[in-house]
Amino acid sequence: NNPSSFASRRQVCAIFHHMPGRVASFPLLVAPAPQLVHPATRPNSSLTTTRVQSFYCPSKKSGAVCVSGLSNYAPSRLSARSAASRGTIQGKATSRRNLITSRINCTMAESTFFDVLSDVANKKNTLLCVGLDPHSAELKDNTPEGAKAFCATLIDNTHEYCCCYKPNAAFFECFGASGVEALHEVIALCQEKGVPVLLDAKRGDIGSTSEAYAEAAFKAAKADAITASPYMGEDSMEPLLRDRTKGVFILTRTSNPGAKDLQSLTVVDELGNRAPLYESTAKLAQRLNEKYGNCGMVVGATAPEEMVAIRKVAPEPWILAPGVGFQGGDLGATVRAAVRADGLGLLLPVSRGISRAKDQTAEAKKLRDAINVEREKAVVEKVTSEELVGHAAWSESKRSLADQLMEVGCVKFGTFTLKSGLTSPIYIDLRIPVAYPRLLAAIGQSFLPLMAGLEFTQLAALPYAAMPIGSAVSLAGNIPMIYPRKESKAYGTKADIEGVFKAGEQVVVIDDLITTGDSKFEGFAKLESGGLKVKDVVVLIDRESGGAELLEKSGYNLYSVFKFRDLLAYWLSKGKLTAAQVEEADAFLLSTVPVPK
Numbered sequence: 001n002n003p004s005s006f007a008s009r010r011q012v013c014a015i016f017h018h019m020p021g022r023v024a025s026f027p028l029l030v031a032p033a034p035q036l037v038h039p040a041t042r043p044n045s046s047l048t049t050t051r052v053q054s055f056y057c058p059s060k061k062s063g064a065v066c067v068s069g070l071s072n073y074a075p076s077r078l079s080a081r082s083a084a085s086r087g088t089i090q091g092k093a094t095s096r097r098n099l100i101t102s103r104i105n106c107t108m109a110e111s112t113f114f115d116v117l118s119d120v121a122n123k124k125n126t127l128l129c130v131g132l133d134p135h136s137a138e139l140k141d142n143t144p145e146g147a148k149a150f151c152a153t154l155i156d157n158t159h160e161y162c163c164c165y166k167p168n169a170a171f172f173e174c175f176g177a178s179g180v181e182a183l184h185e186v187i188a189l190c191q192e193k194g195v196p197v198l199l200d201a202k203r204g205d206i207g208s209t210s211e212a213y214a215e216a217a218f219k220a221a222k223a224d225a226i227t228a229s230p231y232m233g234e235d236s237m238e239p240l241l242r243d244r245t246k247g248v249f250i251l252t253r254t255s256n257p258g259a260k261d262l263q264s265l266t267v268v269d270e271l272g273n274r275a276p277l278y279e280s281t282a283k284l285a286q287r288l289n290e291k292y293g294n295c296g297m298v299v300g301a302t303a304p305e306e307m308v309a310i311r312k313v314a315p316e317p318w319i320l321a322p323g324v325g326f327q328g329g330d331l332g333a334t335v336r337a338a339v340r341a342d343g344l345g346l347l348l349p350v351s352r353g354i355s356r357a358k359d360q361t362a363e364a365k366k367l368r369d370a371i372n373v374e375r376e377k378a379v380v381e382k383v384t385s386e387e388l389v390g391h392a393a394w395s396e397s398k399r400s401l402a403d404q405l406m407e408v409g410c411v412k413f414g415t416f417t418l419k420s421g422l423t424s425p426i427y428i429d430l431r432i433p434v435a436y437p438r439l440l441a442a443i444g445q446s447f448l449p450l451m452a453g454l455e456f457t458q459l460a461a462l463p464y465a466a467m468p469i470g471s472a473v474s475l476a477g478n479i480p481m482i483y484p485r486k487e488s489k490a491y492g493t494k495a496d497i498e499g500v501f502k503a504g505e506q507v508v509v510i511d512d513l514i515t516t517g518d519s520k521f522e523g524f525a526k527l528e529s530g531g532l533k534v535k536d537v538v539v540l541i542d543r544e545s546g547g548a549e550l551l552e553k554s555g556y557n558l559y560s561v562f563k564f565r566d567l568l569a570y571w572l573s574k575g576k577l578t579a580a581q582v583e584e585a586d587a588f589l590l591s592t593v594p595v596p597k
Helices: 003-007 022-026 081-088 095-103 113-123 146-157 177-192 207-220 234-241 257-263 277-293 305-314 331-338 360-385 398-407 438-451 466-477 520-529 547-553 563-573 579-592
Strands: 011-017 052-054 062-068 128-132 163-168 199-203 227-228 248-251 266-268 274-276 295-299 347-350 411-417 423-428 458-461 481-484 506-514 533-542 559-561
Touching: 003 274, 052 248, 062 234, 081 207, 095 559, 113 248, 113 331, 128 146, 128 360, 146 177, 146 360, 163 177, 163 347, 177 274, 199 207, 199 248, 199 466, 207 227, 207 234, 234 277, 248 257, 248 277, 248 305, 257 305, 266 277, 274 277, 274 305, 295 305, 295 506, 305 331, 331 347, 331 360, 347 360, 398 559, 398 563, 438 466, 438 533, 438 559, 458 466, 466 481, 466 506, 481 520, 506 520, 533 563, 547 559, 559 563, 563 579
Parallel strands: 128 163, 128 347, 163 199, 199 227, 227 248, 248 295, 458 481, 458 506, 506 533, 533 559
Antiparallel strands: 011 062, 052 062, 266 274, 411 423
């Protein structure tokens, strides 16, 4: 149910660590890495093959598979139906689904820079990035040819143990045009060894200039990725991010002593939340990665506490972590803070520590092995300490949406009579977001991933609370909307359904939340009496009071952005609810679940 899984086709992992029972229940057929086959993808079917990529496995006792477009599900929660309908883009490609898919930038056939980087990292079992910094003091011949020869030797001696090379543009540009030519030749040498190249150039400017920087880095130099300064905002980064096969690492919290002068300043967002600038930059990186699928961050290994905070707000983007070695960054602390639970998501660049070693090959292998020791410990710790279910598996955008729902007052405690007639100690008021346009837009975006696997020609919002939400979904996905009237129209067209539609078309129903589900049938009846087909219902919140079961029994499918218990657990973990409040709400939920006959 994660917006970013479709918006960026990022690699999200289902991890199995000492969990044989969960492995047995996971609906994937494991084939030789790096390709796996989903059981729904069978010969002679109209389904689209889902690209699946293997990832780092620290020991024979633990394993994992990484599924493009499949997220937020622990293995025990997955079923063939949920994987097919919620986690992957597949099925017959209707024009409406194609439109939604294109709107959320999902191109399953295209590999991003991070797909390629992951493949190389997995194949070589390394997160080491070798910096190519031909300092004049290290060159036998302080010329462009000398810089190239220095790098060529380093490449020959280290390519077996690294997953990326990072040439610093300044050490070549200082020689003028011939230095730039040498840089291009060095990049080609790296790629001949099958290793991607991250050009350390820290570019960033207004749109037209940024487009020129992109051409220089990706077309002229043929680099695979670049470092960039995001200070001028998203529009300055867009030209660099536009080609999803190229990567962009934006400066977030750098390793130099003066980083705190600006990057640690406190800023205030539109909701009044205060945080250091580097956290706001990390959130920008997360959003850009969700949107484009190819944005990472530069976070110095010299600031381990800040890296922990950054990883909390930006759990998915790759981190380039300079500062280990000559700058004094702690290797273990950096790996523990930055590596994801899939064992990836971190590049550790080392330059002088290798280039100045007597045996460059031995030093590269030593560093690779040292990183892997810390990586294995970090992965085991993350997998055993985190339950990848409920809110623990949410993306940053989903956490942000849950935070905003609480902050603007959508959650109230007291005694409330619900539309279903039940008396509840907690009330979710989803009419409030109409006063917060950005929140309403975020709600609209959160529906799109759930709808990407469904067949429909338009959405139908149930009056009244769902109509603003339906409008937000319609605008976010460029999807036509209709709605059944609450009261029959006694004048004009006397229509029971407003909007443009044809009998026989299938709609997806949009609503704010569901409790017992009884109130939905009035809307279904009006839509069906107008000749429309209703099969799927998407809501923001499932209060888990029997609504899903009732709809299923009646032949309808329910999809929800949030489960109520997951929201309660998340708000409790954030200190926004007390344990007593959660216990009271949970007791109410249990009391409303229908008893099977």
